[in-house]
Amino acid sequence: MDTSQLLKGVLDLAVLAVLRDKDGYGYDVLRRLRHGALTEIGDASVYGTLRRLYRAGLLTSYVQPSEEGPHRKYYSLNELGRQRLAESTKTWREFAASLDELIGESE
Amino acid sequence: MNSSTVDTVESYVDALKKALSDLPSSEVEEILDDVRPQLVDVAAELPTIEAMTERLGTPEKYAAELRAAAGYPNTAATASADWSARLAVLGLLIGVGSVLLGGIYLGLVWFRMFTRISPLGEAERTMVLAVIAAGLTVLAITVVFVRGNGRMARIAALPGLRRATSALDDADHPIGGYLRSLQPGWWLVRALAMVAVVSLPVSTFGSPVAWACTIVLVGLLALPGSVYFGKRAARNRRSPWLAITANALIVGILLTGVFVVFKQASQGPAVVYSARGLTHDGVDTHNLYAFDGSGRPIPDFYLYDQNGKPINARHEVCGPWGMPKVEERTDNRFPRNKVTFDSRVARSCREIPGVPFSVALPNSSPPR
Structure with a gap:
């Protein structure tokens, strides 16, 4: 099964999750996802998802000057984003549990 | 970062900008702020545009993927939707305009049956009906086109319309909120x-009691009906055009109604405004009396003009409610009953037969 198709539906959850404990700029978020073994996600999809979540009001952004080069725009979870993360986590857990059960039965 | 890597990054960024040029420039800047650190990183390792494209894909493909993930409208779809959606809006507006005109025409036809409003000439009527048709x-062509899959959504996504509907949905918007408050x-x-x-029609033909009953009955049906459909249309924003068209028809009829009321008020009930019938010194004439050479009234006569064409006049009679009424039928037979009416007294209309006055003829020899 193509993992990238599976990922599309849960990319929001993944991006919210990697921003839960620490704010990050776009490339940061991408690297954390990759580090979390989500290697199949396209770069552009991550940036697009960030913009969509930001415009939906789940993220706030702020700019910080960087020593290495141009300024960097950080994203952080706001209250709404945390709520969404909690809801999505619950939905995902329930879904994964049901699917696990289903797969377990058919084995 | 040396100059060649900067060039590579900038040429990739420029291509991205071009591929995203339909988005607001502030949004494009935000995107590039996110993307640039990675481009710089990649360029440091692969300083040619070819190598970079091999790693990241073409800027166009990159932009398309970003677009899809961000939920921005697709360029190709918006470009073609744009002109067809605009055309559809134009078609719907023309349609609504013609329905409005149709309402005005229907109103004219309806009110003309029961009041003394000037009819349209044959040529004018043909022209108006042609425009309405x-x-x-x-409208019909546009509706058939618009019913196609998802087209309504694309029309609703046109920037101008989207701004307008979001203003109407927002109770705090200065204009939108005000218009919403006017809705009830x-x-x-x-x-x-x-x-x-x-x-x-009941007021013209029926008794005052029947008239009052009609008003109460129709009111009891129309008021809840109007509120029900209004609320339903407010909920169902997906197809607002049906509601807009229906309202246009009502506005048209209403406009005619207001016109009729003003016309009636300015002319008073006794004056007939008509292209038909007989006028004398600009006043509509419903009755004529003739006297012979010795001053005796002629009890029954027919009038013709120089071409032998009958000189027809409309009949004035006492209508319902005891009010004088001018009928549509015309003929050239005179004299008729004289109609008297005292506007201060209810039901005082009377039809008086015979000749109500005598004349003193000038003292001259009768013409030969």
């Missing part, structure tokens, strides 16, 4: 218009 044809008033007005239109 053309407009309705445009409009529901009331159109219900009253319905009552007026339906009760009008």
